[in-house]
Amino acid sequence: MDSLRHVPSPAALSALSRAELEALLVKQFEDLSVLKQTVSELRAEIARLKGLKGRPNIRPSGMDKGSEPPMPAQEEKRRGRGKVTPRVNVEEQIITTLVPPGSRFKGYEPFLVQDLVISVRATVYQRERWVTPDGRTILAPLPEGIAGHFGPELRRFILMQYHQGQTTIPRLLVFLRSVGVSISKRQVQRLLTDNQESFVAEARDVLRAGLETSAFVSVDDTGARHAGKNGFCTQIGNDWFTWFGTRVSKSRLNFLDLLRAGHTDYLLNDAAYRYMRDHGLPAATIALLKAEPETHFADQIAWRGHLDRLGFTPLRVTPDPIQVASEAASWGSIQAHGFLCDAVVLSDDAGQFNVGRHALCWVHAERLVHKLDTFNDHHRAAQKQVRGLIWNFYASLKVYRLNPCKRRADALRARFDRIFLRRTGFATLDRLLARLHANKAELLMVLDRPEIPLHTNGSENDIRCYVTRRKVSAGTRSDDGRDSRDAFLGLTKTCDKLGIPVWDYLGNRLRVARNVIIEALDHYVRRRIRYA
Numbered sequence: 001m002d003s004l005r006h007v008p009s010p011a012a013l014s015a016l017s018r019a020e021l022e023a024l025l026v027k028q029f030e031d032l033s034v035l036k037q038t039v040s041e042l043r044a045e046i047a048r049l050k051g052l053k054g055r056p057n058i059r060p061s062g063m064d065k066g067s068e069p070p071m072p073a074q075e076e077k078r079r080g081r082g083k084v085t086p087r088v089n090v091e092e093q094i095i096t097t098l099v100p101p102g103s104r105f106k107g108y109e110p111f112l113v114q115d116l117v118i119s120v121r122a123t124v125y126q127r128e129r130w131v132t133p134d135g136r137t138i139l140a141p142l143p144e145g146i147a148g149h150f151g152p153e154l155r156r157f158i159l160m161q162y163h164q165g166q167t168t169i170p171r172l173l174v175f176l177r178s179v180g181v182s183i184s185k186r187q188v189q190r191l192l193t194d195n196q197e198s199f200v201a202e203a204r205d206v207l208r209a210g211l212e213t214s215a216f217v218s219v220d221d222t223g224a225r226h227a228g229k230n231g232f233c234t235q236i237g238n239d240w241f242t243w244f245g246t247r248v249s250k251s252r253l254n255f256l257d258l259l260r261a262g263h264t265d266y267l268l269n270d271a272a273y274r275y276m277r278d279h280g281l282p283a284a285t286i287a288l289l290k291a292e293p294e295t296h297f298a299d300q301i302a303w304r305g306h307l308d309r310l311g312f313t314p315l316r317v318t319p320d321p322i323q324v325a326s327e328a329a330s331w332g333s334i335q336a337h338g339f340l341c342d343a344v345v346l347s348d349d350a351g352q353f354n355v356g357r358h359a360l361c362w363v364h365a366e367r368l369v370h371k372l373d374t375f376n377d378h379h380r381a382a383q384k385q386v387r388g389l390i391w392n393f394y395a396s397l398k399v400y401r402l403n404p405c406k407r408r409a410d411a412l413r414a415r416f417d418r419i420f421l422r423r424t425g426f427a428t429l430d431r432l433l434a435r436l437h438a439n440k441a442e443l444l445m446v447l448d449r450p451e452i453p454l455h456t457n458g459s460e461n462d463i464r465c466y467v468t469r470r471k472v473s474a475g476t477r478s479d480d481g482r483d484s485r486d487a488f489l490g491l492t493k494t495c496d497k498l499g500i501p502v503w504d505y506l507g508n509r510l511r512v513a514r515n516v517i518i519e520a521l522d523h524y525v526r527r528r529i530r531y532a
Contacts (some may be wrong), residue, residue: 041375050375058171061370061387064363064455085115116375120180123151145511146434150191154181156503158191161486164502166468187262193481198490198509199371201488202521206494207236208261209522213239215459216452218346219353221250225475233486234258235463240528241521242251244486246476252352253323256330259340259355265333266303268295271330274286281324289325303329305418331355344445344452346459359445362397362531366390367435372429382424386433389419394454400448409447416444447509491521498524 013021035406094108095176126139145152158176161167169192173185210217217236224233224246232250236243236258245258268289276286288310297303303326307313312322334340340356347353348364374380393415400408420437423430436443446452466489495502501520509516 021134028126035138043366044373045375061363061366063394064457067391067398070354079469084112084114086112087346098473106119118179121151125478131378145513147195147381150183150187151379152507152512155191156506156512157490158188159506160503162192164421164492166465168470168472193478193484196480198482199491200487201244203490204262205520205522205526206338206490207261208339208523210236210238210241210243211259211261211334211343213526214343214451218453218456219338219352220463221253222349222465222470223461224470227477228475229452233463235459235466237462237490237493240494240497243490244463246263246482246486250350250352252355253327253330255329255352256334256355259334260330260337261339263333263337264299264474266297266300266326266329267336268329268331269332269336271335272328275328275331276324279327280319281321281328284327285321298330310386344449345457346452347528348456348458348459357449358442358443359449359452359467360439360442361454362394362443363455363457365439365443366394368430368436370433370434379426379429382426382429385430386419386422387426393419397446397454399448402455404447412447413440413444415522465489465493494521494525500524500529 018026060186079216090112125142125146130138132138134192154176158172161172162169167184169188173183173188176183176188219234219236221232221234225230226246226248229248230256231246231248233244234250234255236245245260247254271318273286277283292306292310297306303426306320307325309320312325317323342357344357344359345355346359346361347355347362366387369383369390372383374383393412396412397414400412416435417440419442420433422433424433446454466483469485469489476485491505493503495505498521500521504516505518505521506512508518
């Protein structure tokens with residue numbers, strides 16, 4: 001109590017003037033704001049130390065748009081709607097009117113009206129049935145495109161609305177019944193999933209064409225629900241094609257299996273042995289595999305039987321010889337089939353995608369710096385400075401892609417070292433910069449291959465349709481449903497990228513009368529990529 005004797009007592013508020021009261025109130029508001037910020041930071045730090053997941057408060061960095069060169073100033077001009085050009089035949093109808101005597105005819109004034117006619121048509125085909133003298137029965141064939149009790153136009157509408165329109169089955173059922181279609185929920189489900197092998201095969205052929213001819217593929221994955229269990233959907237694509245595959249695992253072995261594009265064989269060749277050496281498999285183990293004359297295995301059963309005969313199964317060492325050897329044999333099969341021979345795999349630094357020639361997304365790399373927690377002014381200043389350096393470097397990489405040369409590439413490599421080897425005094429940031437510098441070859445892959453993008457925005461956009469489908473309709477139950485969903489979502493995205501209307505594509509595949517002719521999509525993918 002003696003220590004408080006010399007502390008002056010607060011002045012009575014009633015004795016203060018209005019100006020003094022206002023100044024005191026402003027100071028109290030300032031102190032309150034600082035205290036709120038401090039409490040928020042302390043709560044976040046306590047949650048981090050306890051291992052709790054804090055509230056996300058992260059805005060997009062905007063690095064890609066922010067590093068674009070400024071557009072030249074020009075006068076704002078409102079764009080018009082443009083001329084309306086219907087994709088159907090335009091019918092003409094003359095409308096007359098009553099006019100007073102002596103009027104002069106001045107031609108017609110066109111007024112275009114577009115409309116939609118939705119109607120249901122039911123047809124009973126009376127098929128002739130004959131019995132030949134030798135006892136055989138001959139039945140007149142159905143018209144082309146008729147498969148089952150629902151016509152091709154109805155099947156096209158259901159597939160279009162469900163996969164591209166992201167409509168749910170209950171809502172689709174309500175609409176169909178309201179316009180007069182007699183159909184059950186189970187029948188709609190069958191039209192979506194049964195007998196779709198041709199579409200699944202075409203999606204697989206699109207993937208093969210992309211892997212054979214592309215200079216790069218961009219990959220990503222997201223959570224998926226199938227058969228009541230959590231799984232993962234992997235996206236593979238680029239500017240000309242998209243493919244989806246849902247599996248129970250997201251391991252590297254699973255990714256390599258997807259890259260085989262339907263092939264099931266395992267192959268021990270130079271590419272496989274190189275993969276084993278790069279992933280730390282002992283030389284003695286590699287020599288044991290090389291000593292065997294058999295190098296081609298038809299499927300997983302034959303491959304695992306071969307490893308069992310060589311005594312790999314009881315081994316419990318790191319790295320796991322069965323896993324590394326299986327990954328290597330899968331990679332050997334991928335290379336033997338002509339997939340990703342010189343292509344770059346662009347990813348967000350997820351470990352399972354690190355195969356072959358690998359490049360990293362700059363947006364995800366900068367996001368690590370953007371998401372870093374800071375606790376004082378020094379930390380915030382260091383973070384801001386590093387982000388500015390990365391943004392400027394990213395802008396330089398975008399300029400380099402337009403006009404690559406060796407001298408500029410060497411200068412950018414040296415500049416990369418100066419940015420990511422610096423020490424800011426912020427320990428967490430310094431460790432992050434060292435980690436990013438360890439990925440120098442993958443982040444600067446664009447210097448050797450300027451045709452590849454600097455980010456995985458394409459994959460992010462592609463996989464958004466799967467995320468929407470997952471939110472709307474949850475997961476799949478049967479393998480046919482899973483494969484159909486993956487195939488149609490991939491084919492829909494591929495049609496959009498190739499400039500092919502999905503409505504016309506489905507009409508051609510379902511043999512709708514008077515529909516346009518569309519080739520197999522993998523033919524378009526090969527041509528687009530080859531001449532891009």
